[in-house]
Amino acid sequence: MSRARASVIDAERGFVLHLTPFRETSLIAELFTREHGRVSAVARGARRPQSKLRGTLMEFQPLELAWFGQGEVKTLARAEWLGGQALLSGRALLYGYYLSELLLNFVAREDAHPGLFDAYERTMARLAAGELSPAVLRIFEHALLREAGHAPAFDRVPGGGLIRPDRQYALLPEQGLVDVSHVGAHDDSYPGSVLLAIAADDYSAADTRRHGMRIMRNLIDRQLGDKALHSRRLFQELLQA
């Protein structure tokens, strides 16, 4: 008993990122939790009609979770609805899936990222409140890339100098942001004023929204390599029709 007790995690705040059917009546839940990061857990019997977990174990809702086990896949003991925000609806659902897919790709299992978790929770609350501006996505992408170590400091050049609003900067795979006057014309370059706004998560200017989308996308794709994000493709297919 004492061995099992040592690996019991109780009353942990978290979200479901993805659910996959497992055996006849169970689910494997990919969870994102505040203190333990990404956790994979079997929810036994969660697909039975009478299961208490059925209406609770849903993506995009803050939950209080408990699990145990020492292997890579834990056993979910409990999931309680924390609530306080509406269910995602309409287009916000697609935003939600996109964020789930980003977390599944960028966050390794069982590495705690409380700051990123808080950013995710804030983002979910904004989506639930119907705030569907692209800025919501950019701010989360920024937090994610920064936490994963894949984002440059948007207000500084690698040597430590400040980004100047009146200059143009190229985003180079190795060095980061470099004044274009040092490297010549570059197709992946951005105005300094835009970079400073991105550093401050301020998307009030149309220019920042346009360039922000491009720079985040480039940074994400650079990490994903050949892998394409399903949710991004669906986004395009669903919205273009």
Place this chain on the structure above:
Amino acid sequence: MNAPEALTELIAALRCLPGVGPRSAQRMTYHLLQHDRGGAARLARALDVALGRLTHCARCNNFSETELCARCASSQRDAGQLCIVETPADLNRVEQTHLYHGLYYCLMGRIAPLRGVGPKELQFDKLIARACDGQVREVILATNFTNEGETTAHFLAERLRAHGLAVSRIARGLPVGGELEHADTGTIAQAFQARQPVV
């Protein structure tokens, strides 16, 4: 010593069934071969016939032996209503209410963004063409109240409305006879969000 190839092939084949792992597949195989050869022969024939004869109904996309299934061909159904469900099992459940007399369209799935299942995979175009036959007045979305079912309903509604169709969504909330005290919190939260004026 290796097991006969036919035996390992059968075990491997049975694993395509949902929830069947290597041990269950082995147990089923030995059961069929040792204790129920008649049942095994029947299963083999039934599979063969089903695969050969069943196709998707041209109108509702459900399984059918004919180009048009009996329900879609029936003059007893109201061609002005079209109910969209995820699976044939869902369709059967709606039928059991004996309350709905319109026709159906079976998606055979739902939008699943993380598995890459989208409008193309679900052949939304086929459904839109079906709904735009000129007879349908109302499309009723009866996909599940999961996030994937909701996503499916939302994007179908957008497209169907763009074609000038009236679209409704089945209501969600507490089950009949459901008591608040015993309902799960998510269901109560949904019921509150989907509350309606008392008439």
